[in-house]
Amino acid sequence: MTHCTMDDLLALQANEASGSARAHLAECAACREELDRLYQRAAQLKALPALTPPRDRWPAIRRAVVAARSRRVWRMRFSGLAAAAALAGLALLWPIGLRRSYGDEIAKAKQQSAVLDSTLQEYDPDSRVVSGQSAALAAQIEDQIAAIDGELVRLSAAQADGAAPDLAKLWRQRVDLMQKLLNVRVTRAAYVGL
């Protein structure tokens, strides 16, 4: 047999070598030396010093954790809002003439909001790298959305006459903010090259 190839040596290292390779090794000092050098390289690699990250990434991770929790809170509020709106029977509150136009506008905004929310979920922002600036901006937008959700819940629960214009306005604002939030997420991902 000719001298062991690197494949043979790696197989010998892994105790997976052929009988002929093992037999050759027993007779060949040069190949035993090569195998020893292979072991030494692995040992030297293991002995290389640990490397310390040049910057502390924990603050960014912490911001992402806090932002994710904030998102979960307002998603729960949003779910509660949808249920409350259904139970309240909002359509009954409005004058016939305005009911259809505001109702259509609100329905459309709700649909847009749901699509944006679904898109954001699919985008899985919790698993993305977060820069401090974008995380802060996203958190700010999420707080604004949470405030709108709270106002929507309050108006829905009050079942006040004449609430439809305010509801429609709030839903429009919610859609605008959701679009901004999605833009922040996508811009941030593009920034880090994802």
Add this chain to the structure above:
Amino acid sequence: MTIALAVPDIVVARARAGDVDALEALYRAFETPVYTLARRILRNAEDAEDVLQETFLEVVKSIAQYRGEGHLWGWIRQIAASKALMKIRREQVRATEELDDEGTGRHGTPVGLAIDLERAFLRLSETSRAVVWLHDVEGFTHEEIAERMGKTVSFSKSQLARAHARLRTMLDTGEEQR
């Protein structure tokens, strides 16, 4: 590389419950080994930092599912390796790597100067470095490497053999550029 990686069970339990201070304790315990793994594999330091951050975002997200089976570092290491390999795949620098494997990379020094193993290792492509580091240092099997790279076991084995042959040549001849 010898690092103490023991984390008290109570810290892990608190982290699983979402305690931010406990999550930070995990980060502090594992940031160096995770960064070391990523930096040894990836050519770019910022990419390695991104892998560090992505790894811990995944740890935070999935720690509740960690059942304590096996060493925590083993679990985190699997995540870190996957993130680093994903980074290599994303950047798709195979063409550049081929050039680097032929010894025409960017970090050259004059021909004939002896180089040590660490510098020779840096001369390998990211794919080769990933295979060598994960196999020889972190103890991954070829099956595990192949699965995470989306390649075959034969690919992993041939990359390892090729990388060691390249290291051997560089160390023997003091070659860094040819």
